[in-house]
Amino acid sequence: MAGVVCSAVVTDITSRVISKVTERCNCNKKAAVSDKLWKLNMLCTRIHSSVEASEKHLITNDYLLKWRETLKEAAVDGDEVLFTFRWRALNEARRNNDNPIGTSGPLAYTKIAMSSMVECFHNAAKILFSLDEDVEKLNSTVDKLEKLSADIEEFLKLVQLEVLIEEENIPTKGKNQAHVIYLQ
Secondary structure, three states: OHHHHHHHHHHHHHHHHHHHHHHHHHHHHHHHHHHHHHHHHHHHHHHHHHHHHHHOOOOOOHHHHHHHHHHHHHHHHHHHHHHHHHHHHHHHHHHHHOOOOOOOOHHHHHHHHHHHHHHHHHHHHHHHHHHHHHHHHHHHHHHHHHHHHHOHHHHHHHHHHHHHHHHHHOOOOOOOOOOOOOOO
């Protein structure tokens, strides 16, 4: 009985300490990360829709094609970052739902408590370090997409201009074409 009580106390104290440490580190980060993820999702949507709109037209200008390819690659990078965070959230939800509690007696409970305490420390450290790397990747990706997104209106206007020029260069059948002659 003393082992169960001791184990329960150790587990409770450990959980509280880990919660406070991760809470301090993550409390402000969670709100900022959530905002950045929303922003990244909107930037990816904006860039994907612009690329998709440009793909409906024949573009022959090499620089516009390169620009479109740059936009595509940046949007894919953004999608990968979003996927990383969604995957982590799904794994956390799964991990929180897979916590069976043993009922085989006090020794089994103590063993489970100690192993879960060690696992908790391991997971907390792993999450803190990997989250920092992922948050850095999130921040850099959002910055990159914001810069690219700022010029999307110009990109779309140049695509429209390219389309208009191509349409003017297509000979029309059965219509009289006016030729302008300039005299000096």
